Amino acid sequence: MIRNLLSGADLSRDQAVEILDIAEGMSDVNDREIKKLPTLRGKTVVNLFFEDSTRTRISFELAAKRLSADVINFSAKGSSVSKGESLKDTAQTLEAMGADAVVIRHSASGAANVLAHSGWINGAIVNAGDGTHEHPTQALLDAFTMRKRFHGSASTGKDLSGLRVAIVGDVLHSRVARSNLLLLNTLGAEVHFVAPPTLLPANPSNWQAKIHYSLDDVLDNEKPDVVMMLRVQAERMNASYFPSEREYSRIWGFNSDRLKRLKPNSIVMHPGPMNRGLEIDAISADSPQSTVLEQVANGVSVRMAVLYSLLSGERANDVN
Ligand code: NCD
Helix, strand or coil, rough: CCCCCCCCCCHHCCCCCCCHHHHHHHHHHHHHCCCCCCCCCCEEEEECCCCCCHHHHHHHHHHHHCCEEEEEEEEEECHHHHHHCCCHHHHHHHHHHCCCCCEEEEECCCCHHHHHHHHHCEEEEEEEECCCECCCCCCCCHHHHHHHHHHHHHCCCCCCCCCCHHHHHHHCCCCCHHHHHHHHCCCEEEEEEEHHHHHHCCCCCCCEEEECCHHHHHHHHCCCCEEEEEECCHHCCCCCCCCHHHHHHHHEEEEEHHHCCCCCCEEEEEEECCCCCECHHHHHHHCCCHHHHHHHHHHHHHHHHHHHHHHCCCCCCCCC
16 A cells, blocks of 8 residues: 555555455444544544644544554644744654644645655655645545545446546636546546636646646536535635626526436535535535535545545555
8 A cells, every 4th residue: 555645646456446345445444333442542643733734633533543553633733833843843842742644724735745755754744735835635525525426336346437527617726626636536436626727837738637628618518416505715816817796606506407407316515615606506405415514524535545545554655
């Protein structure tokens, strides 16, 4: 298995399917009355969060606790980082305390890679979101959710071959879109990016995705199995990328009219937090075709599978 999880491209098809299969077993544990395994007893997992988070931080904490690891939650607010301590000094402090895994979220793209390749920490590094770059465990939990919805109880060993996935909205600022694209490519799905031209990366032809500017055209002509709505990342926007919120939701937002045009078994995903009324309306977000809460629940199982793969047994020698 791999040594760190930094990118949606770190996993081969077989490695990704293996993690999804392990997550399947973990979700059985999460359905039991006593939701706990002794697997990581004696290991220490540090959640190092320099950026705000609800779902991801709680989900990693729960995942580590359900595997019986000791968990330390570190957030930059209220720590010595607010006194100006550097990432290096923080990392070396965690190393001195014997962290076996560090789950890092940071506003700087590349922060997780720096930590993994710096030599400051020997433990496994898991990227829980670095700036606008990557968020690989979100991609894994999204893939797990798709696999469960489309293959049901016969999921084990399967990938996402043939699935048509439309990723819609603020692709430019979205680490979720980037990691999903890479993992979905590996798992055999067909990816479509749908966004205003201002919210697509500079050279979209470099991406293994079909590019569209109209959500209505994609719904009518591509008939996607999955529509993944992205949050408009207002906090990362230093300019005006679309005329107005009303205009954005009219052209690129998901709403009840568009929901009616989906195939009956197609699903609507959103990583959360949602801007209800902007990229998705309440009827779609709360409809039976929405997987928003399933994604949250699956996040715990998938993160248990990731921590288990990285921390149980011998650590692999292949550095990535
Ligand atoms: C995403 C993130 O933080 O990148 N959220 C999450 O992890 N659940 C998506 C977002 O904030 O838009």
